[in-house]
Amino acid sequence: MAVANLSPEQAIRTEMRRQHNNRRAVRIWLGFVLLALFCLxxxxxxxRLTNSGLSITEWKPIHGVIPPLNAAEWEEEFKLxxxxxxxxxLNSDMTVDQFKNIFWWEWAHRLIARGIGVIFALPLIFFWVTGRIEKRLRWPLAGxxxxxxxxxxxxxWMVSSGLSARTDVSQYRLATHLVMACLIFASCMWIMRGxxxxxxxxxxxxxxxRWAAAIAIFSLFQIYLGALVAGLDAGFTYNTWPLMDGAVVPGDLFIQQPFWINLxxxxxxxxxxxxxxxxxxxxxxxxxMVIALRAASSTTHARRAVVLFALIAIQAAIGITTLLLEVPLHWGLLHQAGALVVFGFAVANWRGYYGEYPRATVIAERD
Incomplete structure (x- = not known):
């Protein structure tokens, strides 16, 4: 039935149904992007935990998709x-077979990153060309x-910091890399929630x-601090809790000069x-959580506050366990996963206070 032949009420319902279907499709797409980012x-x-980040010493955005395919190519990569x-x-006694173990981690990391570019760009172009993305969201998604x-x-830029003078990457660049990943993750979450x-x-x-915003922003800051800890391998030292180095406030916190460099x-x-x-x-x-429950315990906002507190409490327990066990691989990854879950939920909770994006309506003209 042509839109022009519909009554105004029918035209509105038809347009709202179309927008509902389009929004659902975009949400599903962004959900896949978020899952891919989480895996990345x-x-x-x-x-990082397997010390694999410097195993690939060249940046080949296109050709780098293809790994070494024979013994000669593996020897060439190993020589680099x-x-x-x-x-x-650190690894002067490493063999080619041992090198392969660290190579595959870095190769997989780069492959997933390239894959995310594809699963983001191609659907974006399709949704844009077919008019399924609302005008208000086109340029934010392009951004x-x-x-x-x-x-x-x-x-x-991060990897290159460890190729000439250092035996690892700069903690500053590592933190920048992780924070940028989190900002991309948060941007997708914000739009999907809207x-x-x-x-x-x-x-x-x-x-x-304001509380929701403070928790989300501080969650990101805590991830930044965690990246500095990872970059300095600080989690492998002072593996006690609640005391650190035998004290509530350990000594020698500002032993380096200038004092701020210790941070x-x-x-x-x-x-x-x-x-x-x-x-x-x-x-x-x-x-x-306490404020939300005391003010309106039966609202969805209050229930989200409870879930958010529970996630942060679980993440704290994971962090303590990871520290006490001296950062084994699986616990370290669980701690990083927990941080992203907390941050993602905190962003969604913050966005929840602003309501759904307004829907446009079209009233068909009568013939």
Whole structure:
């Protein structure tokens, strides 16, 4: 039936149904992107924990998809690795077979990153050309794609820091790389949540959205601190809790000069600040939950506050266990996964206070 032959009410229902279907399709697409990003971050964490990040010493955005296919190509790749300080100083007795173990982690990390570019760009073009993406979201989504391209450059910038003078990558660049990944993840989550149905429940208090924003932003800051801990291998030291180095507040936190450099380059100081960040995030989530439950315990906002606190409490327990066990691979990855789950839920919770994106309606003209 032609739109022009519909009554205004029928035209509105038809348009709303079309928008509903389009939004559902876009949400499903962004859900797949979020899942892929989640996997990418985990493989990146495994790459770090297995010391595999410097195994591929060249950046080949296209040709790099193809791994070595025969013994000669493996020898060629291994010779490139033998040129860097990590091999000469730490792995000089490594064999080709041992090299393959670290190579595959880094190759998989880069392959997933390239794959995300494809599963983001191609559907975006399709949805854009066919008019399934609302005008308000076209350029924000294009901006996310641009951030993904920038992230590729940041990744190589990070790797290049460990190819000449260092035996590992710069913790500053590692933290930048992880934070950018989280910003891309948060952007997709924000848009997907805005396209999802929302309840009509009022916010528990007029400041609830500020609490939600503070928790989401501080979650990202805590991830940044965790990246510094990973970059300095600080999690492999001072593996006691609740005391650190035998004290509530350990000594020698500002032993380096100038004093502020300890915040970024002293493993002891960085780990201690990461602990303080965890306590702060736990307290913010607890206060937010108590306020929400006291103000309106039956609303969806209050229930989300409870879930958010529970996720942060579980993540804290995982973090403590990971520290006490001296960061085994599986616990380290679980801790990183928990951080992303907390951050993603915190962003979705924050976005939930702004309601669903307004829907446009079309009223057909009568013949």
């Amino acid at each position: 971050v985990l493989v990146g964490g495994a790459t 690795y033998q040129r860097i300080p990590e091999f000469r100083q 996310i794609l641009a951030l993904g391209g920038l992230q590729g450059f940041i990744g190589w 396209l999802s149905p929302h309840s009509d429940d009022p916010a528990p208090t007029k400041n609830s959205y 970024f380059e002293n493993p002891k100081t960085v780990q201690f600040i990461h602990r303080l960040g965890a306590y702060t995030l736990f307290a913010l989530a607890l206060v937010n």
